[in-house]
Amino acid sequence: MTAQSRDDAQARLSGVADLLWRTRPPGRRGPKPKLTPEQIADAAIAIADRGGLPAVTMQHVADELGTAKMALYRYVPGRTEVEALMLDRALGTPCEPEQDAWQSALTRWATKLYECASRRPWSIELIQRPHLPGPNELAWFEAGLSAMGELPLEGGEKLDALAMLSGHVMSIIRQQAAGLTPESELAAALAPILEQRAGEYPLTVAAFAQSEKSGRDGALRFGIERMIAGIEALAAERLRGRQSKR
Amino acid sequence: MTAQSRDDAQARLSGVADLLWRTRPPGRRGPKPKLTPEQIADAAIAIADRGGLPAVTMQHVADELGTAKMALYRYVPGRTEVEALMLDRALGTPCEPEQDAWQSALTRWATKLYECASRRPWSIELIQRPHLPGPNELAWFEAGLSAMGELPLEGGEKLDALAMLSGHVMSIIRQQAAGLTPESELAAALAPILEQRAGEYPLTVAAFAQSEKSGRDGALRFGIERMIAGIEALAAERLRGRQSKR
DNA sequence: AGAAAAATGCGTCTCATGGACACAGTAAAG
DNA sequence: CTTTACTGTGTCCATGAGACGCATTTTTCT
Numbered sequence: 001m002t003a004q005s006r007d008d009a010q011a012r013l014s015g016v017a018d019l020l021w022r023t024r025p026p027g028r029r030g031p032k033p034k035l036t037p038e039q040i041a042d043a044a045i046a047i048a049d050r051g052g053l054p055a056v057t058m059q060h061v062a063d064e065l066g067t068a069k070m071a072l073y074r075y076v077p078g079r080t081e082v083e084a085l086m087l088d089r090a091l092g093t094p095c096e097p098e099q100d101a102w103q104s105a106l107t108r109w110a111t112k113l114y115e116c117a118s119r120r121p122w123s124i125e126l127i128q129r130p131h132l133p134g135p136n137e138l139a140w141f142e143a144g145l146s147a148m149g150e151l152p153l154e155g156g157e158k159l160d161a162l163a164m165l166s167g168h169v170m171s172i173i174r175q176q177a178a179g180l181t182p183e184s185e186l187a188a189a190l191a192p193i194l195e196q197r198a199g200e201y202p203l204t205v206a207a208f209a210q211s212e213k214s215g216r217d218g219a220l221r222f223g224i225e226r227m228i229a230g231i232e233a234l235a236a237e238r239l240r241g242r243q244s245k246r
Numbered sequence: 247m248t249a250q251s252r253d254d255a256q257a258r259l260s261g262v263a264d265l266l267w268r269t270r271p272p273g274r275r276g277p278k279p280k281l282t283p284e285q286i287a288d289a290a291i292a293i294a295d296r297g298g299l300p301a302v303t304m305q306h307v308a309d310e311l312g313t314a315k316m317a318l319y320r321y322v323p324g325r326t327e328v329e330a331l332m333l334d335r336a337l338g339t340p341c342e343p344e345q346d347a348w349q350s351a352l353t354r355w356a357t358k359l360y361e362c363a364s365r366r367p368w369s370i371e372l373i374q375r376p377h378l379p380g381p382n383e384l385a386w387f388e389a390g391l392s393a394m395g396e397l398p399l400e401g402g403e404k405l406d407a408l409a410m411l412s413g414h415v416m417s418i419i420r421q422q423a424a425g426l427t428p429e430s431e432l433a434a435a436l437a438p439i440l441e442q443r444a445g446e447y448p449l450t451v452a453a454f455a456q457s458e459k460s461g462r463d464g465a466l467r468f469g470i471e472r473m474i475a476g477i478e479a480l481a482a483e484r485l486r487g488r489q490s491k492r
Numbered sequence: 493a494g495a496a497a498a499a500t501g502c503g504t505c506t507c508a509t510g511g512a513c514a515c516a517g518t519a520a521a522g
Numbered sequence: 523c524t525t526t527a528c529t530g531t532g533t534c535c536a537t538g539a540g541a542c543g544c545a546t547t548t549t550t551c552t
Binding site: 009010013014017021128129130131132133138139141142145146154155156157158159160161163164166167168170171172174175177178179185186189190193194200201202203204206207208209210211214216218219222223225226227228229230231232233234 | 378379407447455465
Binding site for chain 3: 274275276277278303304305315316319324325
């Protein structure tokens with residue numbers, strides 16, 4: 001990595017950090033700002049909700065707000081930062097943790113994450129690229145850890161567990177956005193290929209046929225349940241180890 | 247959806263299908279083609295390996311091959327199709343399934359997938375967007391199903407299990423690409439924020455501290471093991487159900 | 493009050509990218 | 523040897539991110 005590109009990265013990161021975490025001094029002199037970074041983010045979100053992430057261009061955002069494109073750059077260093085703001089606003093604050101067993105708390109956490117993110121499929125595109133997490137993202141993290149309260153795992157393992165669960169949620173949302181429903185064009189294009197080459201992919205063809213017949217739609221739940229069960233097995237193992245040491 | 251956009255989608259899909267699944271008639275008259283779609287894909291792969299997906303532009307690919315940009319369009323409808331070819335070539339064919347217990351077979355499958363995809367981080371970016379799967383991608387699928395051979399699950403559940411495992415693998419690769427290692431700029435930018443706001447995110451701070459101290463690096467393995475354990479629990483449940491019915 | 497300083501709104505330019513189109517050259521088929 | 527399908531590529535256009543400069547507006551300081 002060149003010194004140049006490292007400096008660039010640093011500059012970009014501190015720009016994002018300033019916006020997300022508000023280290024900016026409140027300007028004094030000069031004309032009143034007509035906009036705020038938040039308004040810009042909201043406009044961008046509105047556009048993304050209608051036309052997806054690719055529709056979010058500086059021009060469109062400016063049109064949405066009724067200003068000139070270049071005016072936006074007074075409030076936001078560039079497109080990257082707009083996306084960072086969009087993401088953290090879209091995530092929102094996680095809901096309060098109710099006090100119950102870690103199994104149901106974690107399940108609820110993952111389910112809520114799903115509900116929240118699947119309302120804005122573009123948000124997972126953003127969250128899955130390298131980025132500095134914002135306040136809301138960290139709050140979700142904190143909430144997840146809190147749900148695992150008395151679970152007998154190390155800190156690092158809890159982080160891994162959260163990564164596993166959130167990764168699953170996002171992967172499912174992507175899958176749904178891709179439209180692997182039998183009606184989608186994608187499935188329509190794949191069907192004849194699969195049919196023609198059934199010999200080469202016998203298990204795949206069989207599995208899809210069986211899955212369509214029973215009309216399954218529980219990939220999200222299936223994954224969450226298996227993961228919880230897997231964590232439960234580890235926890236049980238740990239407890240057993242503890243007892244035998246005694 | 248408008249009729250226009252549906253037709254566009256159809257046309258794009260059939261272009262990809264022709265390339266990936268070779269339904270093209272071999273041309274006869276005229277000059278010999280100087281290139282093949284495969285060469286183009288390989289050039290694009292070389293570029294992506296060096297500079298990531300954004301560096302893959304038609305211009306760069308043409309430069310790499312020593313031809314003019316517009317020459318590429320004789321062999322490939324557009325950028326989308328180049329990416330589809332890149333992906334399927336990058337995936338390669340999955341390795342032969344050895345005959346052993348489904349647990350180790352599935353674990354090996356996921357691990358191989360990891361090794362293969364983490365060599366080319368850009369491939370997960372491609373595989374995670376809506377696309378028509380190519381021969382190699384389907385072969386991986388088939389291999390995964392074959393690994394689950396005698397596992398007492400329905401077809402749909404097996405699909406869900408594969409989605410869960412592959413989702414985890416991809417999520418881990420993304421995480422590593424983002425560089426959440428303590429040396430990365432991203433971590434360096436996050437650290438002071440976390441420190442300053444330790445009060446708001448106590449569990450997060452604690453978990454990261456604990457995880458750094460023990461130097462954990464097993465997120466991939468942790469997830470795979472938990473998932474296998476979770477599937478195992480389900481399988482055991484099924485078998486118990488079967489026996490009690492008898 | 494008046495001047496200086498600081499901040500804003502935004503027009504203009506540049507550069508990269510994907511892709512449409514046309515035209516000339518080439519090699520096989522009749 | 524003409525016809526014809528197919529190839530290589532130069533030209534042109536639309537769209538997007540962003541640098542830069544300038545006029546304008548407020549606040550602060552003398």
